[in-house]
Amino acid sequence: MLRRMKGTGKGVTLADVAREAGVSSMTVSRALNRPDIVTAPIRERVQAAVDALGYIPNRMAGTLAGGAPVRLLPMVLPTLHHSVYVPFLEGVQRGLTQPGWQLAIDLTEYDPQREWRAAQQFLSLRPDVMVLAGTDHDPRVLPALRRFGVRIIEVMDAHPDPADLLIGYDHAQAGTMAARHLIERGYRHLAYASCLGVGDARNARRMQAFRAEAERCGVPCAAENVEEPSSYEVGVTLLRRLLTREPGVDAIYFSNDDVAAGALFECLRQGLSVPGRVAILGHNDMSISAHVHPALSTVATPREEIGAEVARRLNAPTLKGGLVTFPCELRPRQTT
Incomplete structure (x- = not known):
């Protein structure tokens, strides 16, 4: 007893x-x-x-003493300001089956200098592997990781020549998909609305592909950016600016669902019909998207699948490099 x-x-x-x-x-x-x-x-x-x-x-x-080792899994991510990275982290956490893994997270807020400082801090702990968001890094980061023999897992992006192991999705493909959806629905003056566009290279690739597809189809496409973290308030600001500067815009693709939801709320406040006056398309398919009214059309991204694949690779006896991509999915609802 x-x-x-x-x-x-x-x-x-x-x-x-x-x-x-x-x-x-x-x-x-x-x-x-x-x-x-x-x-x-x-x-x-x-x-x-x-x-x-x-x-x-x-x-x-x-x-x-030969017991089960602590296996540090450092992750350098851009932000936890919104829930975009939560499904990814859940996918990693649920998928890891080998004992001893301990997740450690540092945030960059899309600042390359902060990414470098985070990498330095984690390197002082001598990890075997490090997870980095995207494929655009401070130029000192990858050489330092290689010098210490640290395996690199990049996530949430796609590139034909990965640094080591890259697991993500094609942002250009997502931007092209979004433009085609709006054009096929009959909209003839598009806009791309984003936040943190300068510091977020993945967002920039999405915007470039969206505008290129609109141009290919002969459809004018405006763009507006706010250098602030993603939020409902930013969506309000972006909508007001776009409709003031480009009153002919009839469909807007937003860089994240919370921004799109903020724009939707502002349309309802102003009495603007959605999608009658302006169609709204989000990105990421966050949990709020299906529950606002009208329900938000969005591009669903494979965030949990990416996290689960990171875990699956770490569970394997040998970590193999290469490129693994998952498709995005257009979720048309009521706002387009």
């Missing part, structure tokens, strides 16, 4: 847990580091002892 005493965890050792559970220290070590080779009743007794004593394993000491 386990003693029902809550410890502070301070100074509690593996031997203390073993005594509490009535098993050997080796059994405790196996239950914590290799639970697959320990029977369920023993695992439960060990876990109950861990909980009762407040024991926290010293993973670094465990690594030196």
Whole structure:
């Protein structure tokens, strides 16, 4: 019978847990580091002892002693200001099956200098692999990672010559798809509306492809950008600017769904019919998109699938490089 005493965890050792559970220290070590080779009743007794004593394993000491190592998975992402990267992170977290992985995240806000500082900080911890968003980096980042022998996983982009392993989707293809959808629906004066366009190369590629497809079809296409983080308020600003400067615009492709939703709310406030006066198309298919009224048409991006593929590659015995792309999907709803 386990003693029902809550410890502070301070100074509690593996031997203390073993005594509490009535098993050997080796059994405790196996239950914590290799639970697959320990029977369920023993695992439960060990876990109950861990909980009762407040024991926290010293993973670094465990690594030196031959236990299950802590495997740091550093991720340098642009932002968590909105929920775009949440499905990606969930895909990674749910997909990792090998023990010991610990995610660590730093944010750049699309600033290359901040990306370099984040890479430096993570390199001081000597990781085996690092996840980077996109394929456009501070010029010091990739050489430094290679110098330290760190494997590189780039995500959320596509490029014919990846630095190592690249898992993402084609932003130019998404922009072309969006333009074709609006033109096929009969709209004849398009616009691309974005935020952080200068610092976000993926957004820029999407915009260029959107405008190129409009030009190919003989349809005029305006563009408006706000150097602020994506938000509902930015959508309001972009809509007002576009309709003031280009009153003939009848369809707008926004760089993110929260921006598109903000524009939609502003149309409703002004009494502008959507899609009668202006059609609105978003990007990413965030959770709000299907639940606003009218429901937001959008380009769905494979964010969770990309995260799951990162995990699948890390679970494999050997991390192989190359390019893995997933398709985007046009989700036409009521706003186009």
